[in-house]
Amino acid sequence: MERNTQQRQAILKAFERAERPLGVQEVLELAQGDCPSLGVATIYRNLKALVVDKKLITVDMPGGLTFYEIPGIHHHHHFSCTNCQKVFDVEKCGINVKNLVPNGFTLQRHEVLLFGFCDSCTQTAS
C-alpha cells in the first residue's frame, strides 16, 4: 500500500464526508461515487491497510459486522440504528466503569453501545 491510488483516495474521502463509522458496503457505495469501477476486494484490502497504518480503526458491532472510522482524539462510544443499521458516534462518556469490574478481574477497555432510532429514522417513524 504505497501508491496513492484514486481508489484509496475515494475510500478515505468517504469517511471524511460521512463523519461516522462506516461498514464495508457503505464504504463501497460511497466511494463508488468518486470511483465507479471500485470492487469490494479493493475495499477490504485498503481498509485493512489503513487500519495497519492507523488511518482508520475498527468498530466491532454485535452480530459480527465490522465498522471502520477515522481515529478521534476523544474517548467515545457508538449508537446503532436498529432501523437503517447505520452507526453513529456518541461523544460523551460519563461512565465510571471501574465500579462495575468484578473483584479479581482486570479491565482493559470498555464499549458502550446504544441501540434505537437515529434522528432520520425517528422522524420517519413518527
Place this chain on the structure above:
Amino acid sequence: MERNTQQRQAILKAFERAERPLGVQEVLELAQGDCPSLGVATIYRNLKALVVDKKLITVDMPGGLTFYEIPGIHHHHHFSCTNCQKVFDVEKCGINVKNLVPNGFTLQRHEVLLFGFCDSCTQTAS
C-alpha cells in the same frame, strides 16, 4: 420442542451450573458431561427453542458470537475475557445513558461491554 429429553435437560443444567452466559461450543462441552452422545445440531435446535420459550436469552457479542444465558430479573451487562473468551455477568449498571443520546435520536436499549482478563486469567498472567 415438547418432549423433555435428556439432551434438553443436560443443556439447561449446563446453564444452571455455569451461572454465566455460554457460547454454543461451551454448552456442547458442558452438556456432553451428562449426555456424551450430544451433537451440535441438537444444541442449536434446543437453544433456539429455549429462546422462543423465554427460558434463555441471547447475548450478542462483537465478533459475531452469540452467547445465551438464563434471563435474570436485574438489568446487567457483560464482561468478556480477552484471554479465555468466556463471558461473565456484571451486576451493577450505574450509568446515566440518557445523557449520551444525541438530539433527535430515540433510545431503545443499551449494552455496556467490558473487556479484559477474568479472575482466573488475571492470576495466571501474574
Place this chain on the structure above:
DNA sequence: AAGCTAATGATAATAGATTATCATTAAGTG
C-alpha cells in the same frame, strides 16, 4: 408393552463475510 412421532445425531448444505488468484491497469520514477 406397543405404537406414534417428536427429537436426535451425523453430516451435507447453506449463508455471509472475508481472502486468494491472476490477468489487467495505472502510479511513480528516470
Place this chain on the structure above:
DNA sequence: CACTTAATGATAATCTATTATCATTAGCTT
C-alpha cells in the same frame, strides 16, 4: 515517454456459524 511493479477488479475459494436432511432413537400416551 517508457518501464517497473504495486494495485486493481472480477470471481473463485475459504472460513465459520448455522440450518437442513434423513435414517434412527426414545418420550409419552394408551
